[in-house]
Amino acid sequence: MNNLFRSLCVAGMLCTAGIADAQINWPAITQTNKPWTRWWWEGSAVNKADLTTVMQQYAKAGLGGLEIVPIYGVKGTEKQWLNFLSPEWMQMLDHTLGEGKRLNLGIDMANGTGWPFGGPWIHEDNAAKTINYKTYTLAEGQKLQEKIVFQQETLLRFAGQERVKIEEVKNPVYSNKNLQSLALDQIKYPGSFPATLVMAYSNDGQQINLTDKVSAAGDLNWTAPKGSWTVYALFQSLHGKMVERAAPGGEGYAMDHFSLKAIDHYLGKFDESFKGHDLSSLRAFFNDSYEVDDATGQASWTPDFLNEFQKRRGYDLRNYLPALFGKDKEELNSRVIYDYRLTINDLIYENYTKAWHTWSAQKGKLVRNQAHGSPANILDLYGAIDIPETEGTELLRFKVASSAGNVTGKQLISSESATWLDEHFVSTLGDVKQAVDNYFVGGINHVFYHGLNYSPAKAPFPGWLFYASVHFQPANPFWNDFSTLNNYIAHCQSFLQNSTPDNDVLLYYPFTDIISKTGGALLKHFDAIDKEFKGTGFKENAEIMSDHGYAFDYISDKQLMNVKNEGNELLTGKSKYKTIVLPNNKLIPLETWQQLMKLASQGATILVYKGLPEDVPGMEKLAERQTAYKQSIASLHFTNDGNLQKANLGNGQFVIGNDILKLLDYAHIRKETLAHDSLTYIRKKNENGGIYFIANKAASAYGGWINLATNASSAIIYHPMTEKAGIAKTKQNADGSLSVYVQMKKGESLLLQTASKTLTGKSYEYLKPAGESVVISGSWKLHFEEGGPVLPKDVVMQQLQSWTNLPGEEVKKFSGTASYTTSFAKPKGGAEKWLLDLGDVRDNAEVFLNGKKIATLIGPVFTVVVDASTLLQNNTLLIKVANTMANRVIDMEKNHENYKVFYNINFPARKPANKGADGLFTAENWSPLPSGLLSSVTLTPMTFIK
Known part of the structure; x- marks a missing residue:
């Protein structure tokens, strides 16, 4: 084991003495191992006393770190607002960093408020731009009578409920003092704009730049020469995108993400504000996705674009405007739009991603970035920073x-979870938990909850809330069990986090x-593969490999250039x-192809689904x-081998086939058959062998042998929820791979550590029923411990049922924790273990037997194994159950108590059925949700599986 590992013996863990089983150690838990959370500062209305109080609660609950994101304010707290990056705001950041250091809570900080980057210091010159065009036709000898101007139509998009007319919004937008209440998502003021470029194109291929022949009033002083001419005029204007969910002091235009000048200006505000402050304990800066173009139109231009294009693509785009806008021959259109998008x-x-990363690195900070949604190869954007983040x-x-x-x-790949x-x-x-398990299977190892609101102690239930969250708040009844x-x-x-990927396949990302596709908008945006890659071989291959147990990663052209043979x-x-x-893929850059040829010549096998690329993209040379x-393609000499075509090249080869599974089989790529057993997994490796995280997504329990596509002699099972661990029951397969016996409840997960040597130590416990279940009968005392709006009176129940079914209204309104207590005699029989099954629980339970806590259960199955030695002749069972916030909120809605007191988007419904007349979420028509223990509690005798 490396020096990050230490022996950790806890209750229920299968070790007896502190170092008895040195081969079955749990890694030490670090600050980074713990889950972190997005932490919204609404209105930045924070104060030192409440910051300290809530941060202590967060640390006690087992969080590892907080990501500060200032957002819109809470109505009625306006006097407490702190403008983003103001001296007063920086004092609160100083205090937070100090408390984080004291409490061992890491701190990240969004490089802005809400999203995307922008603010009141972003004026027209550095704001996001769009390009518009108009065309005019002229015959020989004609002069254009129409003025070349662009008349911009008014656009106002609001996130909140307030509506005003454009005349009521001052121009420039950042001069308005009421942007919090306006909650603008996008604004375009009416007006006329002059052309930034005017080009004439003849039917016989001539181009003439007429920009200097257009007067300030828009008159074109030019007579068309011989031929038929089309005049193209480009008009640059503001895209108008505003920072969404902006905090006080953060409202304003989104910045131009294509301009180095813009990012330098934007980050300069932080440089100025940070002077004189100790940021040494700040870990990273964060960006909450691109999301500039989730608006009307696209941010498709930057003032120096034409010069940048010529420098990078080797020709003048001014000569190809018809092709840029899809008005020329299809092949030319495709090549020019490719060059524009590239x-x-x-x-x-x-100018944005790397420049931001460089700025951060100079401060000794990491960068976490959500690149999805960008009009770029997001694999490269993710690769250019320290911690890629998905959602x-x-x-x-x-x-x-x-x-x-x-x-x-x-090392770290994070998720907005x-x-x-x-x-x-x-x-x-x-x-x-089920959502997080899915992230783990997807390769994520650094969870950020979405999320947690700073909420002061005096805020009434349910506290300050964010509209798109699970509400990980101390006011949520599940908070007491959150640490589990x-x-x-x-x-x-x-x-x-302390292992490396163990994937076999690099799937080329056909950016x-x-x-190169024509039609539609100027820009393509990259996010989920269902959108951009629908109907492609890339999506098909990814889905087939995932479904059939092949471990793979995507790779970009840029990343392929760094691949080396071994x-x-x-x-x-x-x-x-x-x-x-x-x-x-139909197209491939020449440099990428040449790299593939080089890798193949040095020993690599390149698998080609259906056919080789047909051409290279773009116009230059x-x-x-x-x-x-x-010529390179012609140098490959393919021969038929059954359904495959093969071409040897040096020490490697290219192999073409119409069936991706047969191609992978030919290349002897490992296949994890557990993918067919309703189990999901990720395979990794460390210095001790292979690591598997496995989750049971089936609707029932799973028990049996799973075959691992890893050569090993033995394995350890680690159960991360119960903290039990032990040497697994295994058998060796003829091919050197290992089969492991596992038992997993519905929704359960485990970790497997394989090893090439035979491990010694305690065996993992496998159990099976040894008799009929026994119902714990008799009366139960139900006591409401904490929550509200009031604590209902104690009740004695003869039959377990939802506490909302009991007489009276108080139980129906209650959200919080209640305890169930009963006594029972030790069941007959000589079982060494008993399975305590709580049945249907709403929604999580803390279990105590004879005064000792034995488990916290969060579902979906609520069972715990009990040693027979812990059972007395007469036993006391105490079960504390917490429900959700819903029932108390239902009561508040019916009484018209207003907790939706937020600026900007306020509190929309997740589902249309829960949208009220005011357009906001409502639970007024809900019935109370079942709560507590809903069915019989049983004990089942268990015996060991040898």
């Missing part, structure tokens, strides 16, 4: 961030094909791969590049 890609990569629910989407992290050797997991107030800790989930995640991440394997970052798959590509 230039945008380069600018956001260099959502789709496994193949997660893999964009994790792939970029894997192929560039990053549990965003809009369900409707407000109903998500449980068990729901969150956090401890589980910490144990998982202690393995996942070139997508940005014998027949491919080395990139800290990982080795066995093959590269080309997914029937096209004939030269096409010739080089065709």
Whole structure:
């Protein structure tokens, strides 16, 4: 074990003495292993006393760190607002950093308020721009009678409920003092704009720049010469995108993400504000996704774009405006739009992402970035920073961030977790666990909850809230049991963060094909593969490999250039791969192809799905590049081998086939058959062997042998929820791989550590029923311990049922924790273990037997194994159950108590059915949700499986 590992013996763990089983150690839990959370400062209305109070609560609950994101304010607290980056705001940051250091809470900080980057110091010159165009036709001898001007239509998009007319919004927008209440998402003032470029194109291929022939009034002083002419006029204007969910002092235009001048100006505000402050304990800066173009129109231009284009693409775009806008021959249109989009890609990569990273690194800070949504190759954007971060629910989407992290050797890959997991107030800790497990399977190892609001002690229930959150608040009844989930995640991440990927396949990311497509908007945006890559071989291959148990990562053209041969394997970052798959992409940059040829010649196997790329993209030196590509293709001599075609090249080969599974089989790529057993997994490795995280997503328990596509002699099972561990029951397969016997409840997960040597120590406990279940009968005392709006009176129950079914109204309104207490005689029989099954629980339970806590259970299955030695002749069972916030909120809604007191978007419904007449979320029509113990509690005798 490395020096991060230490022996950890806890209650229920299968070790007897402190160092008795040195081979079955849990890694030590670090600050980074623990889950972190987004931490919203609404209105930045924070104070030192409440900051200290809540941060102590967070640390006690097992959180590892906080990401500060100032957002819109709370109505009625305006006098407490602190303008973002003001001296007063910086004092609160200083205090937070100091308390974080004292409490061992890491602190990250968003490089802005809300999203995307922008603010009141972003004026027109540095704000996001768009390009518009108009065309005019002239015959020989004609002069244009129409003025060349662009009349911009008024646009006002609001996030909040307040509505005003454009005349009521001062121009410039950052001069308005009421931007919090206006909650503008986008604004375009009416007006006329002059052309920034005017070009004339003849039907016989001539181009003439007429920009200097247009007067300030828009009159074109030019008579068309011989031929038919089309005049193109470009008009640059403000895109008008505003910072969404902006905090006080952060309202304003979104910045121009393609301009180095703009990012330098934007970050200069931070430089100025940070002077004289000790930021040494700040870990990282953060960006909450691109999201500039979730608006009307696109941010598609920057003032120096034409010069940047010519410098990068080698020709003058002014001569190809018809092709840029899809009005020329299809092939030319495709090549020019590719070059335009590639230039945008380069600018956001260099002038924004890398420039921001350099600025942060100079301060000794990391960068966490959500690159998805960008009009660029997001694999490269993720690869250019320190911690890639994803969000959502789709496994193949997660893999964009994790792939970029894997192929560039990053230790941490994070996730914005549990965003809009369900409707407000109903998500449980068990729901969150299932979502987090899915992130782990997708390659994530650094969980950030979405999220937690700073809420002062005096704030009435349910406290200050964010509209798209599970509401990880101390006011939430699940808070007392929150540490159980956090401890589980910490144990998982202690393995996942201290291991490297063990994937075999690099799946080529066909960015070139997508940005060469004509039609539609100027820019393509990259996020979930269902959108951009629908109907492509890339999406098809990714889905098939995922479904059939093949471990793979995506790789970009830029990242491929850093891949090196190591014998027949491919080395990139800290990982080795066995093959590269080309997914029937039609176009490929010449440099990428030449790198593939080099890798193959030195020993790599390149698998080609259906066919080789047909051409190279773009315009620059096209004939030269096409010739080089065709000659290279011609040097490959393919022969038929059954359904495959093979071409040897040096020590390696290219193999073409129409069935990706047969291609992978030919290349001897490992396949994890447990993917067919309703189990999801991720395979990694550390210095001790292989690491598997496995989650049971089936609707029932799983018990049986699973075959691991890893050569090993033995394995340890670590159960991160119960903290039990032991040597697994295994058998060796003829091919050197290992089969492991596992038992997993519905929704349960475990970690496997394989080893090449035979391990010694305590065996993992496998149990099976040894008789019929016994119902714990008799009366139960129900006592409401904490919560509200009031504590109902104690009740004695003869039959367990939802406490909302009991007489009276107080039980129906109650959200909080209640305890159930009963006594029972020791069951007959000589079982060594008993399975205590709480049945249907709403929604999490803390279990005490004879005064000793034995488990906290968060579901979806509520069982715990009890040693027979802990049972007395007469026993006392105490079960504390917490429900959700929903029932108390339902009561508040029916009584018209207003807790939706937020500026900007306030509190929308997750689901349309829960949208009220005012457009906001409502639970007024809900019935109380079942709460407590809903069914019989049983004990089942258990025996060991030998």
